[in-house]
Amino acid sequence: MGRVEFLNANAAIAEAALIAGCGFYAGYPITPSSEIPERLSRIMPEKGVPFIMLEDEIASINACVGAAASGVKAMTASSGPGISLKQEAFGEACIMEVPIVVVNAMRGGPSTGLPTRPSQADIMQAKWGTHGDHPVIALAPCNAQEVVFETIRAFNLAEKFRQPVYLLIDGLLTHLHAKVYLPDPEEVEIIDRDQPTVEPEEYYPFDYNYEIPPLAKWWTEDGKSYRFHISSLNHDKTGFPTVVPKYVQWQEKRLQNKILNHIDEIEKFEYYKMDDADVCIVAYGSTAESARVAVDEAREEGLKVGMFRPITIWPLAEKQLKELGDRVKSIIVAELNLGQYLLEVERVIAGKIPIYSVLQAAGVPIRPNQILEKVKNPEKDVEICLSDEEVKSFGGGE
Amino acid sequence: MGYHYELRFGGVGGQGSLTAGTILAHAAVFHTNYYATQAPTYTSQVRGGAAKADVIISDKPIAFSETTHVDFFLATHQKAYDAYKGDVAEGSYVLVDPGLIKVADEDRKRWKIYEYPLVNVAKHEIGNVVTMNVIAVGVCVGLTHVLDAEAVRDAIKDDVPPAFLDLNMKAYNLGLEVGEKFRKEAEAKK
Numbered sequence: 001m002g003r004v005e006f007l008n009a010n011a012a013i014a015e016a017a018l019i020a021g022c023g024f025y026a027g028y029p030i031t032p033s034s035e036i037p038e039r040l041s042r043i044m045p046e047k048g049v050p051f052i053m054l055e056d057e058i059a060s061i062n063a064c065v066g067a068a069a070s071g072v073k074a075m076t077a078s079s080g081p082g083i084s085l086k087q088e089a090f091g092e093a094c095i096m097e098v099p100i101v102v103v104n105a106m107r108g109g110p111s112t113g114l115p116t117r118p119s120q121a122d123i124m125q126a127k128w129g130t131h132g133d134h135p136v137i138a139l140a141p142c143n144a145q146e147v148v149f150e151t152i153r154a155f156n157l158a159e160k161f162r163q164p165v166y167l168l169i170d171g172l173l174t175h176l177h178a179k180v181y182l183p184d185p186e187e188v189e190i191i192d193r194d195q196p197t198v199e200p201e202e203y204y205p206f207d208y209n210y211e212i213p214p215l216a217k218w219w220t221e222d223g224k225s226y227r228f229h230i231s232s233l234n235h236d237k238t239g240f241p242t243v244v245p246k247y248v249q250w251q252e253k254r255l256q257n258k259i260l261n262h263i264d265e266i267e268k269f270e271y272y273k274m275d276d277a278d279v280c281i282v283a284y285g286s287t288a289e290s291a292r293v294a295v296d297e298a299r300e301e302g303l304k305v306g307m308f309r310p311i312t313i314w315p316l317a318e319k320q321l322k323e324l325g326d327r328v329k330s331i332i333v334a335e336l337n338l339g340q341y342l343l344e345v346e347r348v349i350a351g352k353i354p355i356y357s358v359l360q361a362a363g364v365p366i367r368p369n370q371i372l373e374k375v376k377n378p379e380k381d382v383e384i385c386l387s388d389e390e391v392k393s394f395g396g397g398e
Numbered sequence: 399m400g401y402h403y404e405l406r407f408g409g410v411g412g413q414g415s416l417t418a419g420t421i422l423a424h425a426a427v428f429h430t431n432y433y434a435t436q437a438p439t440y441t442s443q444v445r446g447g448a449a450k451a452d453v454i455i456s457d458k459p460i461a462f463s464e465t466t467h468v469d470f471f472l473a474t475h476q477k478a479y480d481a482y483k484g485d486v487a488e489g490s491y492v493l494v495d496p497g498l499i500k501v502a503d504e505d506r507k508r509w510k511i512y513e514y515p516l517v518n519v520a521k522h523e524i525g526n527v528v529t530m531n532v533i534a535v536g537v538c539v540g541l542t543h544v545l546d547a548e549a550v551r552d553a554i555k556d557d558v559p560p561a562f563l564d565l566n567m568k569a570y571n572l573g574l575e576v577g578e579k580f581r582k583e584a585e586a587k588k
Contacts, residue, residue: 006420116441143461172463172464176435176436176437176463177420177423177435177438178434178460179427292461292462293461296461365462365464367464367466368462
């Protein structure tokens with residue numbers, strides 16, 4: 001049996017990482033993700049698991065890539081400018097196919113932005129923040145309990161697909177205290193990376209015979225040593241750099257296909273009160289909880305409204321979004337940015353039905369009544385709901 | 399509609415608003431069998447920036463965790479009072495320290511305003527100003543009966559370091575008495 005605790009979502013992520021088998025954490029504290037290293041720095045040393053607070057964001061993610069390449073599950077967490085700094089090494093993990101989990105507590109911006117306030121403005125950064133063609137897996141849980149299961153799933157997907165995975169959350173969620181069930185590892189599915197079935201001398205870290213070549217641990221329990229080379233340059237099966245077009249193209253396509261061929265295993269989503277809905281609100285992360293209340297309130301007024309909530313943000317739930325176009329009369333996208341996921345919804349729906357949006361980048365959550373207002377008056381812009389006194393009280397310097 | 403109660407504890411960083419919220423949410427979750435959330439907001443200033451904790455206590459799972467129809471509002475700084483009173487529902491309870499907050503006349507018409515010198519009592523009667531938030535929790539429970547007084551007492555035992563337990567219990571009991579007195583006076587007026 002697991003245990004119940006009253007935790008904030010950051011602490012829940014820390015606990016869930018350990019349930020998933022996280023064997024290494026490196027990071028640099030930054031609001032609103034700091035409670036993750038705070039908690040891990042207490043627990044990990046007690047369990048004999050390495051925890052390092054490094055000199056900066058770049059060193060932290062690089063340490064994770066190194067640790068994960070040697071055979072352990074590794075995680076780092078950051079926010080806003082910290083995530084921007086980590087982009088190069090994120091790409092390194094993509095091309096070297098090293099499984100790591102990167103938690104991004106989104107806080108707006110650009111640059112230093114709003115350290116203590118929620119945002120969902122890093123949706124496109126998660127996909128395209130690092131350069132080059134590469135697939136991305138990004139998950140966006142909506143409440144403290146789901147954070148636990150999605151953190152575990154982030155590790156599982158990373159291990160299964162030899163792929164860095166983003167866990168996208170925000171300041172409203174990371175600081176939200178709620179009752180959380182922490183399962184025992186035996187109660188949940190835990191995936192460990194495949195190991196080679198060949199002897200060390202026959203092992204290639206990027207073997208052409210595999211869709212996802214096994215990533216060997218540098219040591220095995222029976223004393224074998226799988227020593228191999230990996231490079232952030234395009235490489236052949238040995239892991240050494242190559243410019244041979246055939247091998248480069250093979251590698252680039254395989255990086256895409258190892259995700260695209262398994263979309264159904266990676267996608268996760270929720271339909272809420274969608275059975276007879278005419279209007280579908282599309283929302284994810286903490287904003288989806290606001291949308292949920294808006295759906296309930298709309299239903300009380302007899303309006304046929306439902307919600308589609310992608311839990312896997314990347315790869316895009318393209319099939320499900322396309323189906324929405326056949327199923328409902330209009331869509332409202334609600335997100336804490338000025339229109340990022342909206343772009344993808346518009347691309348997939350391609351003009352078939354009207355798409356409206358509730359977009360807010362003000363450092364305050366979108367409230368249920370703002371979404372409800374949009375349901376009732378889709379053509380009207382939704383105002384940020386702050387009273388005059390509130391606006392005045394923020395003053396100039398806060 | 400089942401049980402659903404929204405509370406907001408507003409102050410500035412360092413006054414213990416967030417802890418006050420956590421104690422109540424804790425009491426609801428572990429000593430009452432309700433659902434509860436505590437959602438804090440604060441600025442980058444560790445001390446002195448407006449801070450609040452939104453607490454929702456419900457017999458159903460809680461979706462959106464910011465309070466939007468606040469039933470009880472505690473304010474211990476003018477900045478927080480002005481910034482966070484907008485969501486307080488008509489006719490709700492508002493507890494302030496009159497030494498710290500000036501309440502406008504129109505606010506007195508909108509809400510049931512209770513004024514109590516939290517800082518002075520914490521300093522001089524309890525002996526430590528940091529207990530101000532726990533006195534406020536006591537007044538809140540006595541006045542609103544949002545939770546059973548014993549459940550909150552148990553939560554304080556869980557949350558407060560043992561060395562400060564007696565001091566905090568004294569603060570809570572005093573607050574509780576004051577809250578009950580306010581409640582009785584209000585009932586007598588009816």
